[in-house]
Amino acid sequence: MSEKPRIGVYICHCGLNIASTVNVKEVVEYAKNLPDVIVSRDYVFMCSTPGQDLIKEDIEKYNLNRIVVAACSPSMHEPTFRAVLENAGLNKYLLEMANIREHCSWVHEDKTIATEKAKDLVRMAVAKARLLEPLKEPEFEVQPNVLVLGGGVAGMRAALELAHWGFNVYLVEKSPTLGGRAALIGWIESKRRGSDIVNAMIKGIAQNPRIHVFTNSELVNLSGFVGNFTARINVNPRYVNEKCTLCGECSLECPIDVVNEYEFGLGRRKAIFIPFKGAYPQTYVIDYRVCVKCGECLKACRYDAIDLNDKPKTLDVKVGAVVIATGYDPYRPFMGEYGYGLHEGIITLFQLERILDPEGPTHGELIIGGKVPKSIAFIMCVGSRNTTPNAKNYCSRMCCTSTIMNAIRIKEKYPDTDIFIIYKDIMTYSSDERLYEEAGKRLIKFIKFEEPPTVSVGPEGLFVNVYEITLQEEIRIPVDAIVLSVGMVPRRDLPDLITVTRVGCGTDGFIREAHLKLRPVEAPASGIFLAGAVTGPKNIIESIKMGSAAAARVTALLSKGRITVEPLTATSDKDICSGCEVCVGVCPYGAISMTEMDGKRIARVEETLCMGCGACVAACPSGAMQQKGFKDSQIMAQVVASLGGV
């Protein structure tokens, strides 16, 4: 751009967030003397409407063609100020932000030092702004299809909403049935089970022609970019087709016997089985991981529903966006943790949910380890809140409520049962507090611990030993059964999915949202959205809400049919490029190819494939390759300015 830069510098007080540590007026005065700066101002909240108007008016009044805003992190308000430039008729990439809040006022205490640093940051921003160029955002058509990973409540809710808005949905579930964990556990309120909600959703999905369900399937590769992804799905064989009448003869003959994961390890199942009563698709399925293809089921089946020659299939689907809703794993206590695995009277909260389920292994009868317990102790925060060295440091959110709800249900049916809830803190947040009150009325005994209790397993039976803090003494409670209130942890296979989708995870191992307040339900990678417990512990209702929210965000992205993307791509200067091809090998996206132009072999960047990492630019020996918005000259100007030069 040939016209001379005319820069406006705007310093934000952010209330006192910046102004209490940085002398804003001093920075304003300093900026006035920087090269090409025409006007420099401050305002209490630059992002507010009057603040934005201030910039807009100045652009018109002083004919400004570059704007520097010194305020918060660009991840916070860069979009806001870009919109201001756009509204004032200026290309929105002529903005540079100086991060004087997160990187300065909030991390330093000395006012003089912080002010000097703020001046440096503004000088660096001005140095880059002088070299900014207007950029055009490439516009693409988008695929009106969405990939939803995970067929639990969050994924199903997202799929239903997206289908409602007219998108085709590919709903991919790793297990042989839709429903997820809510189909097996949990109560929304005392009369509504998780499975009631799951069944209603499954019904809606089965009837919806826009939702294509792939069970027993997984995403193995994701290429492309926002609006135009190609997803490769592996569909594992079910070996059973829709002729199945659920008669169950096959299962009786099957010789393979494995632990039933749908009862959280309480019972056993065959290799050919139906996961649970309301499973979808409504057919038996052969677990391809354990089946030995002996053919016994084939002989037993009278409906020609089994085909042992079924093969795995791979298919590619084109989608505009991806919703990840793959959920969580229950925390699995290690052998001997609070006696787990040493006595059949010690179970987890998830197993108790199955025992109390009318469709569970005991048909809803409270039978733990073969007998009806007269006394039960619940131990809380197992695997959560740093209670043990290998516990997670977060709270799993749903365990307090579901423990107390289950204790009340036991008291309703077996009023004489003695129940002890041994807890660290009770966090029945929001309206669940009434359950805590009700538990007290039903004489459920709450015992608070500071040091985690211990469990002794001996010939005399089970005992929980805990230091009771009001009595100030160690007490020993004999019980018939112990329920470990285990929390939620990231799925064991989540790291594989993170690798395939290139989303990031936080320290807890769950997928991180781009910004909890400004970009909720979005992954940092564009076009990928998140729902449910894949981002951290959630209860059923929260997961469903997040499914709806993710669907709304996808709709906002894809509904226009076309999208624009940040133009921070690489371009090669044909006059400088020597055709050495170093860049071709460096590009992780295969976006660079060699082409003939004016009798010369040169590198050409396919803009739709370039993701804008800039690796090729750093590799280019001649400087022919440059990244828009991050040119060598622009970065070098920042380097010089950072050390006092202008």
Place this chain on the structure above:
Amino acid sequence: MSFEPKIVVFACNWCTYAALDLAGTSRMKYPANFRVIRVMCSGRIDPQFVLEAFKQGADGVIVAGCHPGDCHYINGNMKTLRRMTMLRKMLEDLGIEKERFRLEWISASEATKWVQVAKEMVEQIKALGPLKSKLEVMV
């Protein structure tokens, strides 16, 4: 006045820049000696930028990005690792002490790691003294 080193930081947008933002939102405190230059990926960082920073008078330089395997752009940080390993040899030949240049993997959630790196580096460089005076002596 005591010697306050000038340290230039090249940080990738997705991990380290976000970690510095997190240090801010968490109100952690660290020395004010750092000037951060944001790039989209650490793979964009040309070793020449680092050399230029030293030439312009930086007492130290940090190149930082996502952990290996976590790169937002698949494997940009592996390219950084290769380039910076070579650069390190070159800096050694130039007589620039190894403490003055650091390659760090700092993820978006590792604000505490950043603070630790920052404090450590300032301390080390203070002990070494300014770079420029030494370079002048060498010339």
